[in-house]
Each structure stands twice: as C-alpha cells, then as structure tokens.
Amino acid sequence: MNTAILHLIPNFLAEETLHVIPSYIQDIVKNISIFYVEEIKSARRFLKKIDKNINIDALTFHFLNEHEINDLHHAKQYFKDGKTIAYISEAGCAAVADPGAELVSLAHLFHVKVVPHVGPNSILLALMASGFNGQKFLFHGYLPNKQPALTHKIKEIEQHSLKENCTQIFIETPYRNNQVLSELIAHCHAHTKLCVASNLTSVNEKIISCTVAEWRKMDFNFHKIPSVFLLSVSN
Amino acid sequence: MNTAILHLIPNFLAEETLHVIPSYIQDIVKNISIFYVEEIKSARRFLKKIDKNINIDALTFHFLNEHEINDLHHAKQYFKDGKTIAYISEAGCAAVADPGAELVSLAHLFHVKVVPHVGPNSILLALMASGFNGQKFLFHGYLPNKQPALTHKIKEIEQHSLKENCTQIFIETPYRNNQVLSELIAHCHAHTKLCVASNLTSVNEKIISCTVAEWRKMDFNFHKIPSVFLLSVSN
Numbered sequence: 251m252n253t254a255i256l257h258l259i260p261n262f263l264a265e266e267t268l269h270v271i272p273s274y275i276q277d278i279v280k281n282i283s284i285f286y287v288e289e290i291k292s293a294r295r296f297l298k299k300i301d302k303n304i305n306i307d308a309l310t311f312h313f314l315n316e317h318e319i320n321d322l323h324h325a326k327q328y329f330k331d332g333k334t335i336a337y338i339s340e341a342g343c344a345a346v347a348d349p350g351a352e353l354v355s356l357a358h359l360f361h362v363k364v365v366p367h368v369g370p371n372s373i374l375l376a377l378m379a380s381g382f383n384g385q386k387f388l389f390h391g392y393l394p395n396k397q398p399a400l401t402h403k404i405k406e407i408e409q410h411s412l413k414e415n416c417t418q419i420f421i422e423t424p425y426r427n428n429q430v431l432s433e434l435i436a437h438c439h440a441h442t443k444l445c446v447a448s449n450l451t452s453v454n455e456k457i458i459s460c461t462v463a464e465w466r467k468m469d470f471n472f473h474k475i476p477s478v479f480l481l482s483v484s485n
Numbered sequence: 486m487n488t489a490i491l492h493l494i495p496n497f498l499a500e501e502t503l504h505v506i507p508s509y510i511q512d513i514v515k516n517i518s519i520f521y522v523e524e525i526k527s528a529r530r531f532l533k534k535i536d537k538n539i540n541i542d543a544l545t546f547h548f549l550n551e552h553e554i555n556d557l558h559h560a561k562q563y564f565k566d567g568k569t570i571a572y573i574s575e576a577g578c579a580a581v582a583d584p585g586a587e588l589v590s591l592a593h594l595f596h597v598k599v600v601p602h603v604g605p606n607s608i609l610l611a612l613m614a615s616g617f618n619g620q621k622f623l624f625h626g627y628l629p630n631k632q633p634a635l636t637h638k639i640k641e642i643e644q645h646s647l648k649e650n651c652t653q654i655f656i657e658t659p660y661r662n663n664q665v666l667s668e669l670i671a672h673c674h675a676h677t678k679l680c681v682a683s684n685l686t687s688v689n690e691k692i693i694s695c696t697v698a699e700w701r702k703m704d705f706n707f708h709k710i711p712s713v714f715l716l717s718v719s720n
Binding site: 258269270271272273274343344345346347348350351352354355356357358363364365366368369370371373374375376377378379380381382383384385386387388389390391416450451455457459460 | 493504505506507508509578579580581582583585586587588589590591592593599600601603604605606608609610611612613614615616617618619620621622623624625626651685686690692694695
C-alpha cells in the first residue's frame with residue numbers, strides 16, 4: 251500500500267460560518283502543506299480562518315478547476331513520493347457538485363488512501379430540510395439554460411419524480427435563480443412540491459417548501475442568493 | 486410565522502466518533518427537551534456523548550420509524566404551541582436514507598422553521614471518496630433483494646450511468662453485502678467502476694474504488710460491515 255494520503259477537506263458555504271466545520275479537521279489541515287484548490291482566494295480565506303497564524307506563503311497550491319488545463323502531473327509525483335496532500339473545495343464538500351473527482355480517481359489508481367471529511371454540503375442540507383423523500387433522490391447539477399430544452403427537462407424530471415417517487419435536486423447560476431423558479435412554477439403541476447433552500451448555514455438561511463399552487467401566490471426573490479432547488483411529486 | 490423550530494440533528498456513523506459532529510450542535514441539543522428519534526437506544530447514547538451530565542429522564546422522546554404507526558399528533562401540538570423540538574437520526578443525517586421526511590413536511594405545513602444541521606452522512610462521504618462523477622448522482626436506497634429483479638436492476642443502473650454519466654449509489658442490509666457485491670461483479674462489465682466505502686469515519690474506514698475486472702481478482706469480506714456501494718461507467 252502506498253503511504254501517501256489524500257484528504258478531502260470541506261469548506262464553509264457562507265462567510266463567518268467556521269462553526270460548521272468539525273474541529274478535528276482543523277488539526278488535520280494544520281499539518282498539511284500541499285493543497286489542491288479550486289480558487290486560491292477562497293482557500294486562503296478558509297486556511298486563515300482555520301489558523302490565523304498560518305504562513306500561507308510556505309504552502310504549495312495547485313489549481314483544480316474547470317477552466318485550467320491540469321494534467322495532475324504534480325499529484326502523480328506526490329502520490330509516488332508518499333506525500334500527504336489535501337483538496338479543499340471552494341464551498342461545501344470536496345468533489346460533490348464540484349470538480350475534483352479526477353484527483354480522487356488518480357489517488358485510487360495509485361492505491362493512495364483517500365480520506366473524506368465531514369462538513370457542510372448544500373445538497374444534503376437542502377434534502378434534509380425539504381421534507382421530500384430522502385430514500386431515493388437524483389442530483390442533476392444544472393438544468394439546461396435555454397428553451398425549449400429547459401421546459402422539456404422540467405417536465406421530464408417531474409414525471410421521473412412521480413414514477414419513481416424520487417426527489418429531484420438541482421442548482422442554478424445564482425443570477426438566474428428567479429428565472430428558473432418562474433419556469434418551474436409555470437410548467438409544473440399545481441400539486442407538485444417545490445423547495446428552495448437558500449443561504450444555507452448562514453444567519454440568512456431560508457427554506458421554503460410547498461406546492462407549486464402556493465408558490466404561484468407568493469412573492470419571491472432569490473436573485474444572486476446561493477440556492478438549491480428540489481422538486482417532488484408524491485405518488 | 487409560527488415561532489416553533491424543528492432542528493434536524495445528525496448522529497455519528499460509528500461508535501466513539503463524536504469528533505465528526507460540529508460542536509455548535511452540542512450547544513443546540515443541550516437546550517432542547519423534546520426529541521423525535523428512530524431508536525431510543527442510539528438517541529440516548531448520542532445525547533450522553535454530547536453531554537455526560539444530561540438528565541435523560543427529564544426529556545420527552547417520540548418514535549419516528551417505519552415500524553410504528555405514528556400520526557404525529559404530538560408534533561402538531563408542539564408546532565401549534567410554538568415549541569422547539571429536534572429530530573435525531575439513528576446514524577448520519579436526519580431524514581436522508583432514513584424515515585423523518587413526514588415530520589419535516591408537517592413542519593412546513595405549519596410554517597415552522599426547519600433547521601438542518603451539518604454532520605456525517607455515509608452517502609455523501611462515499612461519493613466524495615469514490616472518485617466518481619459528483620456533478621450528477623442518483624441514490625437508490627436498497628436494490629431489489631430477489632432474483633431476477635436484482636440482476637435486472639444492476640443492468641438498468643449500469644446503463645443509466647453510461648447514458649447519463651450519472652454515479653449510482655445504493656446500500657444493502659449489512660449481512661447481505663457480500664452477496665450484492667458478488668452479483669455486481671458477476672453482472673457488470675469488466676470496465677465498470679465499483680466503489681465500496683465501509684466503516685466510514687471510524688478507525689476501520691476502508692474505501693476501495695476500482696474496475697469490476699480488478700474486483701474479480703480480489704478477496705473481499707464486507708459481511709455485516711456498514712457499507713455504501715457506488716457504480717460508475719464513464720462515457
């Protein structure tokens with residue numbers, strides 16, 4: 251067995267919410283000097299919160315995101331050399347609704363121990379809080395952002411929820427939240443249930459879960475507010 | 486707005502792993518005296534770990550599980566009376582792969598604030614650690630336990646993973662783990678990837694993620710070991 255270790259470190263979802271990161275993770279992070287990160291700014295902020303005396307300049311950072319070509323050649327060398335490294339997500343749990351799976355997959359290829367750590371995840375928190383079926387669920391990532399593909403997809407997932415009693419979960423680019431919610435309200439059946447879980451873990455956390463008929467009577471504004479959408483049709 | 490609150494409290498996945506519960510949850514739990522629980526034994530164990538001086542006899546417990554008929558009439562009264570109550574899962578995060586959604590749903594019906602708290606969840610930890618696509622995933626709960634339904638389902642989810650690039654996640658009653666893994670290895674394609682994440686968060690945590698061809702060459706024994714199964718076919 252390779253002696254290298256890959257730690258998967260969660261990041262907080264909202265500013266000033268270090269309390270949601272279990273303290274055992276702080277001890278692990280303090281002993282690591284090589285980090286894969288999605289965005290240097292959020293990783294630095296996270297590390298400074300974990301330990302305000304940390305010497306960021308003494309650490310090594312590698313990028314792991316959709317926009318950079320990354321052949322992971324450094325990671326291969328770290329794994330061969332038996333190093334302990336960590337991947338920190340930009341927000342929430344590493345490698346879920348985020349890039350990073352390739353790094354984890356590479357670790358398994360090199361028989362490196364992968365250690366996932368406990369932390370906040372907006373998808374899971376939203377599912378818990380929705381009141382929808384938590385025994386079968388499907389996370390879609392983003393729905394199509396153009397018509398008629400979006401309407402078609404909305405009808406498809408509504409049917410899937412009905413047929414399989416499966417909770418449908420998806421996200422949207424925050425500046426398009428109101429738009430996708432309007433489309434959902436326009437195209438779903440009145441008795442279909444919709445939940446919007448926004449600003450999770452923050453003091454502004456708001457979770458609204460009710461039928462489309464009730465959403466139609468409501469004023470709402472989720473513009474640029476980090477939100478998770480959930481849809482459920484009980485059969 | 487109703488002033489009642491429903492807190493969703495995670496429980497640890499393995500014995501002696503209180504460190505995975507963020508400490509802010511301990512403060513919340515100490516101020517609550519009405520609990521919905523799946524199983525009184527695990528709830529008591531959890532509460533004693535949170536606060537060893539807690540007076541369990543002074544607390545009110547209600548059951549929330551598949552085996553008891555529960556019309557939630559107490560909950561309705563608590564919500565009407567503006568009480569703060571909590572739901573503690575038997576293991577992991579409340580209302581995910583567990584009963585409890587009905588209680589959360591009732592809370593929304595009464596316009597009660599629902600607060601989901603951060604904690605360990607075996608599905609999410611397994612997904613992070615698998616190295617499989619975390620941008621689209623489907624949790625099935627349990628697969629059918631009889632033939633030919635099981636083989637049929639295995640082939641169906643393998644196809645779904647290939648077609649949709651969607652990670653398939655499922656669990657099994659722990660004494661049937663070896664059986665379901667044998668069936669997966671027998672019926673999936675050699676290049677299909679399977680991950681078994683077992684004993685998550687404990688000192689015996691073990692995460693194996695490789696192709697079916699590699700599983701075929703391996704000895705394994707997950708009998709009665711809490712495990713999550715994941716399947717992925719990259720297209």
